Amino acid sequence: MLRHDLHTLTGVYALDAIAGSERERFERHLQHCPSCGNEVRGLQETATRLAGAVAMAPPERMKGAVLASVARTRQLPPPVIESHLRPLPSRSITWTRRIAIPAAAACLAVAIVLGVLLGISRQQLGTATAQQREIAAVLAAPDARLFREKTSMGGVATVVSAANLHKFIFTSTGLPALADAKVYELWIMGPGGKATRAGLLAAIAGGKTAPVLAEGLAAGDRVGVTVEPAGGTSKPTTTPIVVIQPS
């Protein structure tokens, strides 16, 4: 009787017409009832058609507003840890192992960068400095791409490049602190071996360096970091600890 009762909830569950503890109870039941799960899926797909039937062009302004929010919103990391906490149907476990791990790397990489950058833009929302606006513009660029590389000194360097703007943002996590007389210097390294100064990394705070915005990035250029005397130099004097090809 009880089981039958629960099974008839597939319809109201698919339509979000069930709430609170009743909903939770049904969700627990779903984990042990593959036939209910299949039925719910089919009914949810059906509800999607009901939604499609009332589609309506949104106001023009909505797209710009949404894309602007997206540019300043950090994404969630994928739920890889949950799979260790509670048993899942075998199909989910397979999926988690196959897909979620590379997805995790990708999502986290973006989250780290956006998190660092968001820390700035949220704090001073409305009074953003010119540099913060430029950083936001790189992140919002349609061709913005993210690259990560481990450095030879440990830690990870991240570059977000916007090729059409010829700009990039550099951040790092886990780089070791340097002696007072030393500094990390950023370079744009041209195909011919010519290196152009692209800025100094700020002191490490909380395991990270603040984002550096640099311009003058051309097709085929690489981004490198070297350890230099305090104040920086006009050309690299040591072997780069990391080189990233942002293309």
Added chain:
Amino acid sequence: MPASVPFREPAEGDSGPDLESLLAHVARGEQTAFEAVYDQVAGRVYGLARKVVRDPAQSEEVAQEVLLEVWRSACRFDPTRGSAMTWIMMIAHRRAVDRVRSATAETQREQKSAASSVTIEVDEVAETVEANLERERVRRCLGALTDMQREALTLAYYGGYSYREVGGLLNVALGTIKTRIRDGLIRMRDCMGVLS
């Protein structure tokens, strides 16, 4: 696929493989991929919000929240649990329902008669092209339900009412409402050729 099934089309415009792979790119933080997702789903998200919430300004807010949620949680989309369009529309419906249930529901929504209306009104706002096809099909399949099934189903989905509220509105026992909604939805599924 039997040729005699008239409504079962090989490719559904709303759930092609495209959206799934776009979401995988969105999960990696690619904003161009997100823009493509926006173009595919914004009309549906906004339309559903309008249907449930009704107030244009609030519907727009809900739609924006939904689309931002798609960006934020793209990593959480699990293709083994259903299509990308369904994942997005589930977020949309839930947000819309949250909005009307948390607000002072009585004053913000029209009364039972309007919500239960089976006719899908043609709004003054332009409709999207694919909506016309979908609309026809849904209308046809809704027409194949019993009046009682149709009423319960549209109140729950388009009206955003819980099944307990639907039971109260229609003065019908809860067990009956559950069954009515499930039976109606199963008939819709079969009529529209949804593969489960």
